[in-house]
Amino acid sequence: MQEQDSKTIIERVKDAMINIVNYTKIGQQESNGKTTGINAKRQQITSKLIDLLLKDEDNLCVVDIDIHKDKSLEEIDKIRQNLIDSLPPNVGLVKTAHGGLYIYCNRNYYRLPSNRNVKVTITDCFDIDVFAQMTKYKIENGQETKEIIQNRVVAPNTQHDRVYGEQINDDGAIEQKNDELASACVDGLKNLDIHKYPQLINVEVSLLRIFCGLYGITNESIRAEGIGNIRKFNKLTVNADKNYGQASSNGDRKPNPWILTKILRYHNNDYYEQIIKPLLKKNYEAK
Incomplete structure (x- = not known):
């Protein structure tokens, strides 16, 4: 050895x-x-x-x-x-x-x-x-x-969680967002440049991550509103628009609603600080 x-x-x-x-x-x-x-x-x-x-x-x-x-x-x-x-x-x-x-x-x-x-x-x-x-x-x-x-x-002997943000239970399950927070996230997903290929989340918004976040919302009406808003209120690149259906299918297989808070923190920070962060804090303190 x-x-x-x-x-x-x-x-x-x-x-x-x-x-x-x-x-x-x-x-x-x-x-x-x-x-x-x-x-x-x-x-x-x-x-x-x-x-x-x-x-x-x-x-x-x-x-x-x-x-x-x-x-x-x-x-x-x-x-x-x-x-x-x-x-x-x-x-x-x-x-x-x-x-x-x-x-x-x-x-x-x-x-x-x-x-x-x-x-x-x-x-x-x-x-x-x-x-x-x-x-x-x-x-x-x-x-x-x-x-x-x-x-x-x-690294070994470490964990990844956050005080205000994605909440992960001890058994590894991702906690669901309540309707108030989910709706607020959907409302903030506007005026974004959405790309096809996923880069680091702090660099650009990818269509796949949008779908992963939206499919993680359990309230069907809020989820449907968010999906309808993707093209309505945002600018998709040509490649993102061409691969809309594929991204939707892939996002459905990896749902995680907390991706939306990350997207807003990096790409709509004023909205995140004024609307999302206070809701995250309220939810955390209520636990």
Whole structure:
């Protein structure tokens, strides 16, 4: 066994820990406290990530098991436990907010195609992504550029929640928005430039995320109003408009109403501060 493999996961990644700022993957390195990519006066450290780029060794990888959200909580728990039972004892495990698994293990220097390998396996119950540090710089037209690839994953022994915003129960279920908050979110989704391809949520609004948020609203009339408002009150790019039906279908499979609050926070901030944030605070204090 190599020396690095005899260490705990925390020991192996201790110099690669990144503080999450304002619940995004925009963070700051723990060692120097220097902020990157966010206004320091608005900074709020809320959790931790591992930046795989900063690790001294590159044998550690993270396998992300995304259990399908259409399963009941009992089915998700059973699927997750069956996966755990099939794993060797020397891997690190983290239960995700949605009931899936992050598995920290060695890749035994197997050469992966890229840093982020999405849906390498698709089953009837779950999808598998694999994250590792294979390349440091982006490749364009077959040439290595000077642009560093951000490669961050959730750190072990941490959790992702927020004081005012997405509420996740201990069993991994996403709490539903009440009608007042859901209606307020729908009313705020206006005058937005909506794109087809999902970028970071703080960069632009994607049609898929809009649908994911709207399909997470349980009140059918409020949901229908929100869907009707997409084209009525917003500007869709040509590609977004062409792929409207596909985005709607995909969004229905991954409903999460709290995406809407994120969209409003980044892209209609005045409305978020004046309307949404007070409602979030009221709901939180009522718990």
